[in-house]
Structure formats: structure tokens, C-alpha cells
Amino acid sequence: MGRGRPILLNASSSERTPTSCPETRRRWRVDPACDLGTDPHGPIHAGNPRYRFSLVMPGFYRAVAASKVKKGDYEIIHVDPPTSATAMSAQFSFANMPLNEFWRASYRQNRYARYLNQGELNWRFRDILFNIITLTTEGKVGVLPVGPTRMRWWELMAHTLEEFYLRHGAYPAGFTKDILQAAPYPDFAGVLASKAASAFASRPAYKQPVLVRHGSPEFMTALYEHGKLRVRNASYYKTPDHNGAVRDDELRLHVSLALNREMVSKVARNPQDIPAGYTGQRIDFRFDHQRDFWLYCLTSSLDPRLFVDFEATACVVIKDPEEFRRRLRAAGATSFPGSLSKDGDVTYVDPLWPKSAKLFVPLSKHFRYEYQREHRFIFSAPPTRGLLSYVDVSLGPLVDIAELIIL
Numbered sequence: 001m002g003r004g005r006p007i008l009l010n011a012s013s014s015e016r017t018p019t020s021c022p023e024t025r026r027r028w029r030v031d032p033a034c035d036l037g038t039d040p041h042g043p044i045h046a047g048n049p050r051y052r053f054s055l056v057m058p059g060f061y062r063a064v065a066a067s068k069v070k071k072g073d074y075e076i077i078h079v080d081p082p083t084s085a086t087a088m089s090a091q092f093s094f095a096n097m098p099l100n101e102f103w104r105a106s107y108r109q110n111r112y113a114r115y116l117n118q119g120e121l122n123w124r125f126r127d128i129l130f131n132i133i134t135l136t137t138e139g140k141v142g143v144l145p146v147g148p149t150r151m152r153w154w155e156l157m158a159h160t161l162e163e164f165y166l167r168h169g170a171y172p173a174g175f176t177k178d179i180l181q182a183a184p185y186p187d188f189a190g191v192l193a194s195k196a197a198s199a200f201a202s203r204p205a206y207k208q209p210v211l212v213r214h215g216s217p218e219f220m221t222a223l224y225e226h227g228k229l230r231v232r233n234a235s236y237y238k239t240p241d242h243n244g245a246v247r248d249d250e251l252r253l254h255v256s257l258a259l260n261r262e263m264v265s266k267v268a269r270n271p272q273d274i275p276a277g278y279t280g281q282r283i284d285f286r287f288d289h290q291r292d293f294w295l296y297c298l299t300s301s302l303d304p305r306l307f308v309d310f311e312a313t314a315c316v317v318i319k320d321p322e323e324f325r326r327r328l329r330a331a332g333a334t335s336f337p338g339s340l341s342k343d344g345d346v347t348y349v350d351p352l353w354p355k356s357a358k359l360f361v362p363l364s365k366h367f368r369y370e371y372q373r374e375h376r377f378i379f380s381a382p383p384t385r386g387l388l389s390y391v392d393v394s395l396g397p398l399v400d401i402a403e404l405i406i407l
Contacts, residue, residue, distance in 0.1 A: 003261040103158035112258045112352050113163045115282035121163060122179045124352075127368035128157050132190070134371075135305035139197035141188045156350075186302050186308045195313075196304035196406040211298040211321045211375055214312035217406045224316050224404040227327070227395030231296045231335070231379065233388035234289075234362070244310035248369070250295065253361055254289040255351045274371075289361035292388045293338065294379040296328070300345070301373040309372070313407045320401035321375075328377055335393045336379040343377040 028117040113121060131153050136142040144150040161171075168174030187193060213223060222228040234250035265271040298318070299306060307313070318324045325343060332341050344363050348370040349355075362378045381388055 002121055022234075023373065092278055100154075100158050103155050104162040107159040107162045107196055108166070110165065110260075110277070111166070113160065114161075115258050118167075118174075119178070119182075121160070121167075122176075122182065124263060125157075125160050125179060125192070126182070127366075128160055130368060131371045132157060132296065134303065135188050135197055135308065137191055137197055137304070139194040139202040147390070186245070186305065188305065188308055190308070192311075192313065193305070193308050193405070196307035199407055200302065200304045200403060206317070206319065209300060209321060210302070210320070211300060211318040211324065212302060212306075212315050213298050213311040213318070214315045216312065217314040220314035220316050220404060220406070224402055227398050229296060229393055231294045231332075231377075231391045231393055232291050233390065234295050235292050235388070236390070238256075243309075243311060245369070245372070248365065250365075251289045251292065251361065253349060253359060254284065254285045255287070255349065255354045256282060256287055257354075258352070284396055287359045287361050287364070291383070293362055293381055294339075294388065294391060295362065297378045298375050299373050300375050303371070306372065307407065315405050317403045317405065318398070318401060319403060324395075324398070325377075325399050328393070329395050331395050332377070332379055335391050338382040339379040341377065341379050343375065346374040346376060 110136045113124065116124065132143050132150075134144055158397075164171070164174045171172065213220070213229075215223075219230075237246060238249045238251075240247065259267075259280055259281060259282075261274065264278070264280065265274060268274065277311065277338050302317075307315070329341055329343075332339070341385070343364070347359070347364045348367040348371075349359065349364055
């Protein structure tokens with residue numbers, strides 16, 4: 001910050017930052033006749049010149065008509081991805097600029113990862129890569145197609161690669177062994193991966209949403225035949241003996257925002273004291289849940305890669321999630337007296353782009369785990385309860401609502 005009076009941030013004004021986009025957005029279709037400039041020091045220009053585009057947050061762009069460049073004469077717009085990579089290329093290619101280059105040029109207008117140290121940037125690359133790679137039904141390592149449901153991950157990867165380029169130059173500069181060796185990668189080329197892929201290659205698709213629990217044949221058979229399950233306390237998952245797909249601090253969530261001068265001026269109580277040469281700063285936040293709680297985790301995904309991630313050789317597919325929910329909550333009323341229960345899909349949080357200033361930590365996780373598509377049941381602990389441990393719960397046989405798969 002240098003010398004001078006400190007900038008006092010007003011936390012109550014955080015909803016005015018670009019991290020909170022309006023729910024109603026005009027869908028944007030770019031005029032294919034427009035040329036697209038690539039000035040690295042300013043917005044991307046449409047060549048009539050009709051519009052200027054600059055990145056607000058991944059997937060969202062600021063569009064300014066050439067005749068309306070005054071502050072406030074813009075709106076947040078959402079890029080509506082088409083249904084195929086071919087249509088995407090046709091829609092978003094301008095002159096000789098394909099979509100990937102458009103994303104990278106856009107990132108240069110808002111380098112939201114610029115304050116990450118090299119280790120943090122390496123981990124962000126790994127986190128995004130883990131959500132792009134997959135295990136094909138042929139038992140091979142693959143990547144997700146560039147389609148509407150996965151477009152965000154490819155955009156985030158383009159932004160991350162551009163940050164590497166801006167720091168180190170052309171690839172492979174900056175890509176050290178630390179990226180690969182900081183933590184082990186799942187063995188998608190191993191025997192377990194091959195068995196998982198084969199088991200699902202010939203299975204017919206389920207007609208309705210399902211929930212899946214992975215584990216060993218012993219425990220999955222007990223779940224299927226007798227409804228026996230173990231509900232763990234949240235702090236259990238922080239222990240270092242878990243692998244990277246399981247280990248997490250379920251009681252805390254960290255986010256880091258890169259605020260430029262404009263953003264800081266909106267949330268500062270004394271914007272007049274912002275130094276003339278000030279360009280921005282990093283602000284770190286931590287969301288805490290004050291007490292330990294119990295949770296039981298499942299997934300809504302049938303991706304065979306999860307057998308490898310969870311080091312599992314069996315799973316139980318819950319074909320009637322609503323009935324399973326009813327049975328678990330009924331059993332929980334006895335097993336967790338005085339507790340409040342809740343279940344839902346986990347909200348995955350990009351630590352550089354949290355969608356809200358309010359997070360319910362028990363149902364929120366870092367976006368590195370988003371490929372798991374977790375659905376969890378949580379049971380609160382009464383204030384008078386001491387240290388928590390696991391609780392064994394019995395629902396009765398699940399053979400009428402589930403299927404057991406052993407690799």
C-alpha cells in the first residue's frame with residue numbers, strides 16, 4: 001500500500017463487487033461480422049467498432065457500445081454456450097481468433113489470479129485439470145468435451161495457462177515438476193480403472209437420478225443387505241491418512257479476492273485516500289463452522305473414475321433417493337437425538353470467484369472436488385456435546401431401492 005492513510009474496506013458493501021452478478025442477464029450473441037482486436041492493455045474491441053468486451057468473471061463479460069463508453073453504460077451479460085464444439089467455434093470465432101484465444105485475451109483485462117504465489121497457481125492448475133480429465137468407458141484417460149455443461153472448466157484452464165504465460169513466457173516455461181509431484185494423481189491407467197470402466201460400459205442407463213456410495217465389498221454388502229452405514233464426524237476427514245479425493249477441512253473454507261482500484265473504491269469507507277498509483281490488492285477470507293457435525297456423503301455421479309478416486313472396489317446405487325432420504329432421516333432421529341438434520345447437493349466454491357458473501361460451510365466445498373458431484377446428509381451436534389466420533393446407523397435392507405455392484 002505504501003505510505004499514507006490505510007484504505008478501510010466496508011464489508012457491508014461487498015455485494016456491490018462484480019462477484020455478485022444479477023440473476024437476470026441478457027443473453028449475448030456476437031455479430032460474426034465483427035472483427036476482434038487483441039490489445040493486451042485494454043478491452044477486446046469489436047470491429048465496426050460496435051462493442052468492447054472485457055472479462056468480469058469467468059463466463060461473464062462487460063459489453064460497452066462504442067457510442068456509450070461512459071461509466072455505467074454497460075451491463076453484465078452471460079455467454080450462452082451452444083450445444084456443440086462446432087457451433088461454439090462458429091459462434092465465438094472472430095476473424096482468426098478462436099474461442100480459446102478469446103478467453104486468454106479476456107483474462108488479460110482482469111488478471112484475477114495475479115496475486116497467487118507460484119505454489120497456489122500450480123495447485124489451481126491441478127484443481128482445474130482434475131475436473132477436466134475423466135475415465136472413458138474404454139478404460140482410457142480422456143478429457144471432457146467442450147460442451148455447454150463443461151465450458152466453464154475449459155475457460156478457467158485458458159485463464160490459468162495465460163497467467164503462466166504472462167509470468168514465465170511460452171510453454172513449458174513455469175511448468176515445473178512441482179505441478180506433477182506435489183500430490184499423487186489418480187491411477188486412471190491401472191487395473192482398478194480398467195475394471196470400473198468395464199463394469200459400466202455395458203450397463204444400461206438409469207431412468208432417474210440416483211445416489212451412489214462407494215467403498216469396499218464388505219461394507220457395501222452390509223449397506224445393501226442390512227442398511228448398515230457409518231456416519232462420520234466432519235473433522236475426521238481432515239486427518240492426513242486420507243487420499244486427496246477424500247481429505248478436506250470440512251469446517252473451514254478459504255477464498256481469496258483480487259480487487260482492482262475500481263472494486264476497492266466501491267467498498268472502501270475512505271476512497272479519497274486511495275493512492276494515485278494504487279492498482280489493487282489481494283484480500284483473503286475464511287469461512288468457519290464453529291462446531292463439529294456428522295455427515296454422510298454420497299454422489300449423484302456414475303462416472304467410473306470415482307472408483308479410482310475413492311480407492312473403492314464396490315458401490316451401492318440408490319435408485320430411489322427420496323425413499324433413502326426418508327429412511328436415513330428417520331433413523332437419524334434416533335441415532336442423533338437433539339440434532340437438526342439437513343441434506344442437499346454440495347455447493348462448490350471457486351476460491352477466486354465465490355458467488356456469494358454468505359456460505360453454509362457444511363454444504364460447501366472447494367471447487368477442486370466438483371467432479372465428485374456430492375450429495376450429503378448432515379446432522380448437527382447439540383451445544384452440550386463434547387468431541388464427536390462416528391455413529392453406526394441401521395436403515396434396514398435396501399434391496400428394494402438399491403443395487404449392489406462389486407468389481
